[in-house]
Amino acid sequence: MIIEKGKNKDGTDYILIDKESLIDTLSSLKRDGYNYLVLMSAVDYKKYREVVYHLSSYNENKIIVVKVRPEDDTLPSATPIWDSANWFERELYDLMGIKFTGHPNLKRIFLPEGWVGHPLRKDYDLSKEQFVNMNDDGTDRVSFDPKDGW
């Protein structure tokens, strides 16, 4: 269900849809020729968070922006539609803390497992340093204790 339609500053059309119709919209757009998932981004607007899909086409000259606002930070995964959504969603989970249900391997992609917080959120506490070390079995251990620093 489309909530809002409009144009971005750079002239691309965008639609804002609700969370329930996300997968349907994406797959119908893919059928319409938007077969290229350019970019998935997440923006923290403090009051709510927004996930933005840039869709384009490998054969035609068109681009569309799909926006969705997940209230509880969960969204259905787009991995069945595009393979590239796999790493995109891992990245958004890692840095923005948005959980994608149905994702095959939802782990942090950049930061070590056990990192506290999601850095791209506006309320992320930058003043606290985190130190990463390795356990004997090869897993990462994160702590706030400066003694663990190098």
Next chain:
Amino acid sequence: MEERIIDVNFGPQHPSTHGVLRVKVKLNGETIVNAEPIIGYLHRNAEKLSEDKFYPSVAIFMDRLDYVSNHNMELGYVLAVEKLAEVQVPERANWIRMMVVELNRIASHLVWAGTMGLDLGMITPFFYTFREREKIIQLFEMLSGARLTYNYISIGGVYKDIPGEFKDKFLEFYNEFPKRLDEIQSLFMENEIFIQRMKGIGYLSPEKAMSYSITGPVLRASGIKYDIRKNFPYLYYDKVDFEIPTAKDGDNFSRFIVRMEEMRQSLKIAKQAFDKMPEGEYFNPLYRKQGLIKIKGKGESYSRTESPRGEFGVYVIGDGTSKPYRVRIRSPAFHALSATNEMVKGSKIADMIATLSTLDPVFGEVDR
């Protein structure tokens, strides 16, 4: 016979992972059962850092993304901000941008060709490619004063006009380079072992390439003629004459051929841009002084540029202040890397090294 699967961690410290890639490989003898790339060892979170800087200052983070094609990175960001803040750019500046970007593409591909040779165990081509790259870097040094992180393309134009002695040096390079490129290409192509190592290895089907959002030479080697410069022209790419090289096979050798041909096309574009460049301003005088805080914008804009590795996009959201609210970077090699398992499953370790090298990941950009 009992099959023993061993886990081997390739990297993050490994001579042929082009930086700090780690590939968790399950091996059955020498055959790869599963390869899982693990990234993030060079993660600096440029997106978060950008939120705390003025619009022109963010460009220095872009320089440090893809550290072998810095001009391309700057261009992607600068175009996005110019759309957002409605900055007018003089015509001459745009032509200069096109020229340096294409020269940088050549330099980047030269680095790739040399390191690919190293990965296959050829030491010598590396020195030949770096000799040519050095000439390009000297050109850039003439323009911007820096050898690696140029910060040359800025919001509103370019940092400095082309100096007088640049013309001769550029024309000398233009005349010399095709011969040198033929020489470099023959170092690879006339080598039977090289062809054996590349042909039919690391196959990526066009369907999978599209599903993995792969762009750039890797996609074009799979037979899809898709290039932002042609499909969504920016700057004056619609006013210059060039071809998009493609190949059909989707293997390592196609990727090699496509990149080699791309260098010739880039040289052609750079020369055209150099010839068509009109006299005039190279920087919008409005933003010359106190440009730091003058640039403001509200809204969203996404710029698409063709970096040497594929579509480089910057998605900038402004809230009306002189600092960006959110900067999101689309990195092309990130996606090429995500398809690693598709390409290397079932092949030998040596093939994985060859395949990874033809994907040409640069970790400053993959990890951001």
Next chain:
Amino acid sequence: MNTIIWLINFILKAIGINFAVYGYYGQLIQTVLVDLIGALLIFLAAAITIIIVIYIFRKYMADLQQRIGPNRVGPYGIFQLIADALKMFGKEDIIPDNTDPLLFRFAPYLVFIPLILSYLLIPYGSLYHWLIIFTNVKVTLLLVLAFSAMVPIGEIIAGFSSGSKYSLLGGIRAAAQDLSYEIPMVLSLVGVIIVSSSLNLYTISSNTIPFAILEPIGFFIFFIAMIAKIAVPPLDLPESESELVSGFNIEYSGLRFGIFYLGVFGNIFFASLFISTVYLGGGSDLPWISGLGYIWLLIKAFIFMFIFLTLWIALPRIRVDKFMNIGWRVLLPLSIINLIWSVGIAALMSGVI
């Protein structure tokens, strides 16, 4: 009487060291002393040769790659290698936890000692009226083969005892590569043995017609096998820097690593000497070059060395399964054809046909 032994004896007597006058035991002591000095001399000669080879390689490689190469230490950088060696002596010898300490320590010597010993077995030919041969037993060829077969075993032991997965893979590769080239190599040498009806390298090398002309197939097989034996690109599979980081010697450091490093270059020069002796011997009998056999051998060996080094610099690494295919499916059948060919040649030469 062997010239070198005689020379050492002569010098010792001249400076007043002579135990031979004290009866039987005195003579025994004198013999052992002379042999020890001879062995020390050959060890020194081999070490100096290896250092010269490394210097030549670095300069030659730099030249092909449009670089300058070593040029800081001494004139034209000739003392660079000595500086490198001193640096290597000063490095800490690290033995990681996961290793098998005894085998780990032992492996470099297993690579290096047979190599130095095999230098003893090469007949260096004549220099004016001196014949430079250290050992001239009847079976020098077999001894060389035996020594050269020990080198890969050292590499395999190094790979397995290091306790690292890369070195394990390197060790497995060394074993696989060893099996693929050694059988064709030995079979091609059997051809030489049949024709010359001798196992002595001096007899083989004094054959009137060089074996490279008599047995071109065998020469070809032997050449490929020698590239595999010295394990430099394109066949440096046990080491394969860009795949297995450094292969079997990844965990070694300091002097032990230096021994492996010297071993590579020592192997290159030994392989050049070996191939020139076996397949390109026989020139010394010609009247206008008589008495310069030693010089000719060195020239031939250096030509081969430069061929090996050029291959190293120019070629990428071949894939491991491709090389095993070549070894078992191309070289082995070819070497059997070569065997039949040699029997024919031998029959022709002895006048049976």
